[in-house]
Amino acid sequence: xxxxxxGTATILLLFVLSLATAGMAALGAARRSERLxxxxxxxxxxxxxxxxxxxxxxxxxxxxxxFSIQYVQKxxxxxxxxxxxxxxxxxxxxxxxxxxxxxxxxxASLAVRANRERHRExxxxxxxxxxxISAFFAGLLLFLKDPFAQYLLDVPPQGRGxxxxxxxxxxxxxxxxxxxxxxxxxxxxxxxxxxxxxxQVDAAWQRSVRRWTLFSWMFLTFGLILGGLWAYEELGWxxxxxxxxxxxxxxxxxxxxxxxxxxxxxxxRRGMMKVWNVSLVIFSFLLTIVxxxxxxxxxxxxxxxxxxxxxLAWTFGGFMLAIVVFxxxxxxWRLPLLRSRGELESVLSRExxxxxxxxxxxxxxxxxxxxxxxxxxxxxRMILADRYPDLLGWQDPGERVTxxxxxxxxxxxxxxxxxxxxxxxxxxxxxxKTSAPNLVKQFAAPLAVGAATIAxxxxxxxxxxxxxxxxxxxxxxxxxxxxxFYRGVALRRRQRPQSVLDALIGLVVxxxxxxxxxxxxxxxxxxxxxxxxxxxxxxxxxxxxxxESYELGNYVIRHDGLRATEDWQKxxxxxxxxxxxxxxxxDTLKPARWWYYQLPEQxxxxxxxxxxxxxxxxxxxxxxxxxxxxTQLNLYINPLINWIWIGFGVMLAGSLICVGTRKSEAGEDx
Amino acid sequence: xALPVTSKLIIGALVGGAVFYLVSSSSGExxxxxxxVDKVVAEPAMYAGRTIKVHGTVxxxxxxxxxxxxxxxTFEIEREGKRLPVHFTNMVPDTFQEGGxxxxxxxxxxxxxxxxxxxxxxxxxxxENPTADPSKSRK
Numbered sequence: 079x080x081x082x083x084x085g086t087a088t089i090l091l092l093f094v095l096s097l098a099t100a101g102m103a104a105l106g107a108a109r110r111s112e113r114l115x116x117x118x119x120x121x122x123x124x125x126x127x128x129x130x131x132x133x134x135x136x137x138x139x140x141x142x143x144x145f146s147i148q149y150v151q152k153x154x155x156x157x158x159x160x161x162x163x164x165x166x167x168x169x170x171x172x173x174x175x176x177x178x179x180x181x182x183x184x185x186a187s188l189a190v191r192a193n194r195e196r197h198r199e200x201x202x203x204x205x206x207x208x209x210x211i212s213a214f215f216a217g218l219l220l221f222l223k224d225p226f227a228q229y230l231l232d233v234p235p236q237g238r239g240x241x242x243x244x245x246x247x248x249x250x251x252x253x254x255x256x257x258x259x260x261x262x263x264x265x266x267x268x269x270x271x272x273x274x275x276x277x278q279v280d281a282a283w284q285r286s287v288r289r290w291t292l293f294s295w296m297f298l299t300f301g302l303i304l305g306g307l308w309a310y311e312e313l314g315w316x317x318x319x320x321x322x323x324x325x326x327x328x329x330x331x332x333x334x335x336x337x338x339x340x341x342x343x344x345x346x347r348r349g350m351m352k353v354w355n356v357s358l359v360i361f362s363f364l365l366t367i368v369x370x371x372x373x374x375x376x377x378x379x380x381x382x383x384x385x386x387x388x389x390l391a392w393t394f395g396g397f398m399l400a401i402v403v404f405x406x407x408x409x410x411w412r413l414p415l416l417r418s419r420g421e422l423e424s425v426l427s428r429e430x431x432x433x434x435x436x437x438x439x440x441x442x443x444x445x446x447x448x449x450x451x452x453x454x455x456x457x458x459r460m461i462l463a464d465r466y467p468d469l470l471g472w473q474d475p476g477e478r479v480t481x482x483x484x485x486x487x488x489x490x491x492x493x494x495x496x497x498x499x500x501x502x503x504x505x506x507x508x509x510x511k512t513s514a515p516n517l518v519k520q521f522a523a524p525l526a527v528g529a530a531t532i533a534x535x536x537x538x539x540x541x542x543x544x545x546x547x548x549x550x551x552x553x554x555x556x557x558x559x560x561x562x563f564y565r566g567v568a569l570r571r572r573q574r575p576q577s578v579l580d581a582l583i584g585l586v587v588x589x590x591x592x593x594x595x596x597x598x599x600x601x602x603x604x605x606x607x608x609x610x611x612x613x614x615x616x617x618x619x620x621x622x623x624x625x626e627s628y629e630l631g632n633y634v635i636r637h638d639g640l641r642a643t644e645d646w647q648k649x650x651x652x653x654x655x656x657x658x659x660x661x662x663x664x665d666t667l668k669p670a671r672w673w674y675y676q677l678p679e680q681x682x683x684x685x686x687x688x689x690x691x692x693x694x695x696x697x698x699x700x701x702x703x704x705x706x707x708x709t710q711l712n713l714y715i716n717p718l719i720n721w722i723w724i725g726f727g728v729m730l731a732g733s734l735i736c737v738g739t740r741k742s743e744a745g746e747d748x
Numbered sequence: 749x750a751l752p753v754t755s756k757l758i759i760g761a762l763v764g765g766a767v768f769y770l771v772s773s774s775s776g777e778x779x780x781x782x783x784x785v786d787k788v789v790a791e792p793a794m795y796a797g798r799t800i801k802v803h804g805t806v807x808x809x810x811x812x813x814x815x816x817x818x819x820x821x822t823f824e825i826e827r828e829g830k831r832l833p834v835h836f837t838n839m840v841p842d843t844f845q846e847g848g849x850x851x852x853x854x855x856x857x858x859x860x861x862x863x864x865x866x867x868x869x870x871x872x873x874x875x876e877n878p879t880a881d882p883s884k885s886r887k
Binding site for chain 1: 819
């Protein structure tokens, strides 16, 4: 049997087994049959084993160069390094779907294994919901996108190769990281549904999914940041985020997941917002499907959409509709059980701050979703008007529109700043109601620091209103966090004499969730600092011959010559660019253009940058003329940009501290 | 909610005011019409004098570059036999090539499209579309 036949057979088996697992677990729950439930649990593990087997087959086909398989032929070639051959697995549409199934079944197995004793009532329903989802994706693989499909006639002797743009480390880590975040959100969803089905809608199910959601959130964040870094370092346009539909698809569930991580605390504390929380879990999962739909079906135009596929689009559409009907049907059915126990008592309470935070995140998610889909809606409007001229009497179907970055920025900027403000305010408010003296004690210093920052920068000549507001809010929020740490450390040292560092470590370890959360917030502040730097960006284009110089902000850029080299994969032209400041050489940058033999008509731009904490000098080259040395240069100064990546590192550290929360302190919170 | 009515009113007014301000002061920046080149050529008067996006294929052998200038190109784009001359004043992206599809942002002036923003698409970039119908193909 060939690899391809074996692979297709494995996927068929995976599909059938997923359906059987879902059926057994559901039946087991209905009949209270331990044996059937156990069969469902084992079925979950078996689907993972099958997915792993199918994945290893496709990887084997890549490594062995089996070009009779279409997917292998289209996304790899014999000359590629082994590492990239393996990662080609998720480089295209069909393989990325199989990768999705692999991760999904892995998470399903882990989640079931971890919770089967603790939440015996929920488990059969968790198993069936997760199995239905894997059946859907396995079915897609089987009927629409078989990665093992073969060429029936005329097997090409050579592979076409992976796009050179995708052959770098970010592209290997970025998609799997986003997938980890995306796919793992199915687990909280399954627990939410199980809670609704069994009627056990109290905080228990959320305790088991809260840490899981944090894990998903961490990977989503990681994937988004890596995507930004990739764009920044590879594409050579000096930016990292362009509100492209595929980027947005990752960001939308990030918003709802972040909202959930906050609002779930209110439910734990006060027994409020139960409908809201379960809805957020549903939304987050649904949005991962919507995101997959947007990027995989070609419905939305994007630089990195995978090509158009109406059948896939309709299939996804049907699946999304089924999720909505099923999930919100359950919510409606259980509405009486989901009543709030507590009530909002004051606007000066942490509950209220969290509530506003949730509204803002939801607005952000809906806004980005709406704006991303809008061009598609206008296109559908044209198609409808064209096909059914009498419908609704449309005289003017209008034109298809596109929505660009300025539109997103206009609305997201104030929204982001409002969220930054809440990042500072929320944690300092007390539950229920903050007293007036407490308010002064908490906010006097941060407000003063924020105001002083704005005044200081204004005097120093900063004029951008958005920049000032952002810096002021960063200072304010930073101070609220610093103040919390300072007070905590001081208290510990009063209780028992110890060094500041000991007290700090003790503080964080004792209440990981609280202080881990503060560290995440600190990371957010640093990232906002980086975004604020955007207001002061310098962007120039120029043409230089060797020996010529150009003034860029406080720097002088000097062209020191061109070098042409080649290796076994590509030809390269590298410019040597000196970066001088105050007459002193700071760095020699080597931006380049690479022509892969496999795709010579599509050279890649290799960016080079001089990095400091204050700013990046970012250089890429365009057209070059080897005889005269004439070189077109794109020059950028990106102030504070590296704080985005640093802030992300801090955020990651903070979330790792939170994830490491011990069970004994799960109920403990500020 | 047990909040006093005045609090609710104040919050409502704040939120409503902010949204109203943002929407009413919007000049529609970032929102552009997206039109295929044959439609522009057929009815130039409908589209002249404002910023739009135009989608077409770069005609082979029409690309000229002004030597010594950082990004100054002329070329023609076409769809279904209708051609439109373009003057492009910026660096072109890596994926720009003759015969490739481009989406240009700019303004129609005296029968020529003046543009400084381009998204170029390459058919082989991510996934091949074997039945390439330009009206249905994706960037």
